[in-house]
Amino acid sequence: MTAPKKVVLAYSGGLDTSIILKWLQTEYGCEVVTFTADLGQGEELEPARRKAEQMGATAIYIEDLREEFVRDFVFPMFRANAVYEGLYLLGTSIARPLISKRLVEIAEAEGADAVAHGATGKGNDQVRFELAAYALNPDIKVIAPWREWDLTSRTKLLDFAEKNQIPIAKDKRGEAPFSVDANLLHTSSEGKVLEDPAQEAPDYVYQRTVNPEDAPDTPQFVEIGFERGDAVSIDGTAMSPAALLGRLNELGGAHGIGRLDLVEGRFVGMKSRGIYETPGGTILLEAHRGIEQITLDRGQAHLKDELMPRYAELIYNGFWFSPEREMLQAAIDHSQQHVTGTVRLKLFKGQASTVGRWSDHSLYSEAHVTFEDDAGAYDQKDAAGFIQLNALRLKLLAARKRRLGR
Numbered sequence: 001m002t003a004p005k006k007v008v009l010a011y012s013g014g015l016d017t018s019i020i021l022k023w024l025q026t027e028y029g030c031e032v033v034t035f036t037a038d039l040g041q042g043e044e045l046e047p048a049r050r051k052a053e054q055m056g057a058t059a060i061y062i063e064d065l066r067e068e069f070v071r072d073f074v075f076p077m078f079r080a081n082a083v084y085e086g087l088y089l090l091g092t093s094i095a096r097p098l099i100s101k102r103l104v105e106i107a108e109a110e111g112a113d114a115v116a117h118g119a120t121g122k123g124n125d126q127v128r129f130e131l132a133a134y135a136l137n138p139d140i141k142v143i144a145p146w147r148e149w150d151l152t153s154r155t156k157l158l159d160f161a162e163k164n165q166i167p168i169a170k171d172k173r174g175e176a177p178f179s180v181d182a183n184l185l186h187t188s189s190e191g192k193v194l195e196d197p198a199q200e201a202p203d204y205v206y207q208r209t210v211n212p213e214d215a216p217d218t219p220q221f222v223e224i225g226f227e228r229g230d231a232v233s234i235d236g237t238a239m240s241p242a243a244l245l246g247r248l249n250e251l252g253g254a255h256g257i258g259r260l261d262l263v264e265g266r267f268v269g270m271k272s273r274g275i276y277e278t279p280g281g282t283i284l285l286e287a288h289r290g291i292e293q294i295t296l297d298r299g300q301a302h303l304k305d306e307l308m309p310r311y312a313e314l315i316y317n318g319f320w321f322s323p324e325r326e327m328l329q330a331a332i333d334h335s336q337q338h339v340t341g342t343v344r345l346k347l348f349k350g351q352a353s354t355v356g357r358w359s360d361h362s363l364y365s366e367a368h369v370t371f372e373d374d375a376g377a378y379d380q381k382d383a384a385g386f387i388q389l390n391a392l393r394l395k396l397l398a399a400r401k402r403r404l405g406r
Contacts, residue, residue, distance in 0.1 A: 004114035004141060006031040006058065008107045010099055010129070013048025015168060017118045019157055020145050021055050022164045027149075031058040033110050037099050038064045040184025040242065042239060051167065061106055065098060066184055070241035072184055073098055073320075078284055078333045079229040079305065079339075081292075082312040087262055089278045089285065090315050091186025097320035100132035104140060114141035121147040124267050128318035135321035162230045178205060178275075183247055186258075187276040197263050208249065208277040212256030212350030213338060219348035220252060221355070224287040226343070229336030229360040231284060247279045252279025255405060267317045283352040290343040290354035294362040300335045307331065 007024050011017045011034035013140050024032050034052040036045055045062050052060045075092050078203055084090055103115040113131055119125035121144070130142045134162050161168050181188045203211060225233035239247065258279035263271055292301060307328055308347050314325045341359025345352050367377040 003028045004009070004030050004143065005142060006110060006112040007114045007116050008033045008035055008103050008110060009116045010103055010118065011036050011048060011052060011057075013051050015157070015161060015166070018051060018055065018166050019151070019161055019164075019362050020116065021052070021057065022147060022166060023145055023151075023160070024143070025056065026164075030114075031112075033057065033061065033106065035058045035061040035063070035099075035103055035106050037102060037174050038062065038066060039069050039095055039098070040066045040246065041182040043182075050348065050405060054168070059110060061102075063102065065102070066242040067240060069095065069098055070184060070245050074281075075230045075241055076329060076333070077315060078281070079336050080308055080311050080328070081285060081289060082308055082315060083285075083329070084316045084383060085262070086266060087260055088276065088316075089186065089260075089281045090312060091097075091183065091276060091278055091281065092181050092188050092368055093128060093316045093318075094126070094130035094185065094320075095183045096318065097132045098221045101136060103105070103129075104133055104136045107140065108137070108227050114143050116143040116145065119144065119146065122268065122270070123272075124316070125319070127267055128320075131318040132321055145273055179205070182207075184242060184249070185281050186276055189275040190272060193311055194273055201261055201275045205275050206259065206277060208255045208257055210254065210255045212259070214347050215254070215256040218348045220251065220255065221344060222283070223342055223344045224248075224284070225341070226288070226291045227340050229288070229333070229339040231287065245284070248280030248283045250284050251347060252352065253277075255347040255352075257280035257347060257352050259350065264278055271279045276387065278283055283347070286352045287343040287345055288356055290345070290357045291339055291341050291359065293354075294364045295338045295341060296335060297363065304332065308342075339397055 007028070007030050007031055009017065009021055009024065011021065013036065021032050021034065022029060034048075036048045038045055049060055049062055077090060077094055081343065082090060084093070088398050094262070106112070107115050117126070117129045119129055126144055126147070130144070133140050133142055136366045151160055158168060160166075176193045178189045187207050194201055223235050224231050225236070230241070232238060233246060234247055256276055258281065260276040261273075262276060263273045266272055296304070311325065311328045311332070314320070314322060314328070319325055338361040340361050341357065343354055344356035348356050365377070367374055
């Protein structure tokens with residue numbers, strides 16, 4: 001690859017991306033523009049700006065993308081009830097296309113000829129960052145230092161940092177107990193003390209949720225309002241997407257909701273163990289399914305459930321900007337036209353449970369399902385013909401078995 005003249009780096013301000021910043025400058029002799037996204041990770045971002053300035057970044061971008069993140073990425077995903085391998089709410093996966101989108105846009109604005117990221121060569125994130133970048137700009141160059149440099153150990157990284165006068169946090173002098181990725185949707189913890197899947201994760205790994213055993217002994221009830229598949233209010237108060245998810249995080253965290261210990265199949269082929277906390281997302285998923293129960297036709301709901309694993313896998317594997325994801329999204333969004341109403345949930349000891357749901361768009365008819373007099377709304381005699389028609393092929397199969405003796 002021709003040496004780039006200017007690179008836009010996805011920059012957290014941590015040790016690894018600070019080393020990458022200096023490595024790009026020394027390895028390629030290029031200008032480096034840093035981009036730091038506030039996706040609700042809960043960290044002060046000004047230190048990242050100061051560190052980038054100290055290290056000679058040509059330009060520094062720090063952007064609050066929380067509303068865009070939830071509105072344009074998290075909410076569309078939740079319309080699909082997307083979970084990967086039946087459990088994972090895709091908190092890391094869904095953040096990567098937005099970061100890549102801004103990297104490419106900043107590169108164009110700055111006249112940069114490359115972008116760079118700090119994902120390792122073993123993980124999914126390298127795939128997600130790069131597939132998104134190429135989908136948005138087929139000519140962009142992507143630099144992945146972890147696949148190029150010889151800094152293959154924590155000791156070598158620290159030596160490089162000291163040699164280049166890169167500040168090292170005291171707790172990074174030894175082996176970090178685990179690595180963390182966080183945004184408004186979730187936290188993800190992996191590595192070190194978590195690498196043996198036979199061992200229970202220590203409680204200090206969890207950052208957003210209390211231990212369910214220590215959660216309040218009294219349940220809390222919350223009502224979430226929906227319009228066309230998206231949550232718009234909590235207990236009758238309208239809220240922006242990011243504010244709403246943040247409030248659900250507070251409620252879920254206080255009741256120990258949203259913990260997950262998962263061994264997942266990475267796209268690159270290996271299995272990995274992660275500890276995830278998605279308190280607000282877990283409540284939101286339960287609520288969305290609750291409102292769909294009364295507003296979606298059975299055919300719509302069942303088809304959505306068939307499409308969902310494919311949709312979730314596309315996001316996990318980094319294909320957010322693919323035509324197939326967009327096709328599925330169009331079908332999912334069409335199904336949400338009448339997903340409007342309110343869901344009441346009980347939060348208690350690690351669980352979010354739907355206890356009520358109502359909507360002007362409801363398909364539920366008490367007149368048809370009542371065990372009392374239905375006043376002619378449903379003629380039970382009709383069921384006999386319905387059963388006979390559905391039984392016809394089964395009868396023919398059974399008759400053949402009897403005739404042939406098998």
